[in-house]
Amino acid sequence: MKKFVKFMSLLVAGTMLLGAVGCGSSSTDNGGSEETTAEASGAEGSGTASVKTVQEGKLIWATNAEFAPYEYMEGSEVVGIDAEIADAIAAKLGLEAQVENMDFDAIISSVTSGKADIGLAGMTVDPDRLNNVNFSDTYVEAGQAIVVTTDSDIKSAADLSGKIIGVQRGTTGDEYVSKAENGVNPASVERYGSGTDAAQSLITGKIDAIVIDNEPAKKIAEASPDKLVKLDETLTSEEYAIAVDKNNTELLDAINTALQEMKDSGELQAILDKYLNEE
Numbered sequence: 001m002k003k004f005v006k007f008m009s010l011l012v013a014g015t016m017l018l019g020a021v022g023c024g025s026s027s028t029d030n031g032g033s034e035e036t037t038a039e040a041s042g043a044e045g046s047g048t049a050s051v052k053t054v055q056e057g058k059l060i061w062a063t064n065a066e067f068a069p070y071e072y073m074e075g076s077e078v079v080g081i082d083a084e085i086a087d088a089i090a091a092k093l094g095l096e097a098q099v100e101n102m103d104f105d106a107i108i109s110s111v112t113s114g115k116a117d118i119g120l121a122g123m124t125v126d127p128d129r130l131n132n133v134n135f136s137d138t139y140v141e142a143g144q145a146i147v148v149t150t151d152s153d154i155k156s157a158a159d160l161s162g163k164i165i166g167v168q169r170g171t172t173g174d175e176y177v178s179k180a181e182n183g184v185n186p187a188s189v190e191r192y193g194s195g196t197d198a199a200q201s202l203i204t205g206k207i208d209a210i211v212i213d214n215e216p217a218k219k220i221a222e223a224s225p226d227k228l229v230k231l232d233e234t235l236t237s238e239e240y241a242i243a244v245d246k247n248n249t250e251l252l253d254a255i256n257t258a259l260q261e262m263k264d265s266g267e268l269q270a271i272l273d274k275y276l277n278e279e
């Protein structure tokens, strides 16, 4: 019986292999071949015609790799949820993903100025940003959270009033604590290039709390378990999506098709589970 199962799976694998060869998508095992054509993207299954990108054959994604688990450095490589999503979408479009790592508040302009094709950075769909770029369908839900020192007297958002709060510059966390109508009345807001820099300041007592997206907040607290803790409260309800230049609706459509395929096949969920399912 076991042997039979093995034989059958070999047979199935073999058939799939033949099928793939039959489709002629030989450029998917690339190795730097420049031959990424419309045929190749068709063979990947998303049925999209070739889309225009900044550099032919490439999907350049702008990010800020200071945002584990969505994007962070592992050696010289940008890894994380968004890196895997970028690779998967690029493959479906018959393109090669290429990352551009930059400050978070430079991402949108890199897309609108044609330096990058997309912004993929745990980026929240936000009305101000919609003035400048289009957003794809959303791929995850998130919200702002608070990180404090383990001995802090801050126990909830109400306690943020009168405190020095650290955020990552230009993020929705920045916006949340900076806008009077949200009712947080901080003594001041300190803006950092990254959550990790804010964490350093929190540990050394320069600031009283950090407001940052929930999963990165978890990572920051986990990195210094004896010093920092993430509070349970979630301050906002947000959704992440991919920013695309307003003039490239073909690319937007192709990305939405690819995202939908990844949702339907369970691939997206598998990527999320791989990074978010501890705890």
Ligand code: ARG
Pocket: 063, 064, 065, 066, 067, 070, 071, 104, 121, 122, 123, 124, 125, 168, 170, 171, 172, 173, 213
């Ligand atoms: N979700 C927040 C925003 O859109 C923070 C994103 C920060 N992302 C990053 N890669 N640093 O503003």
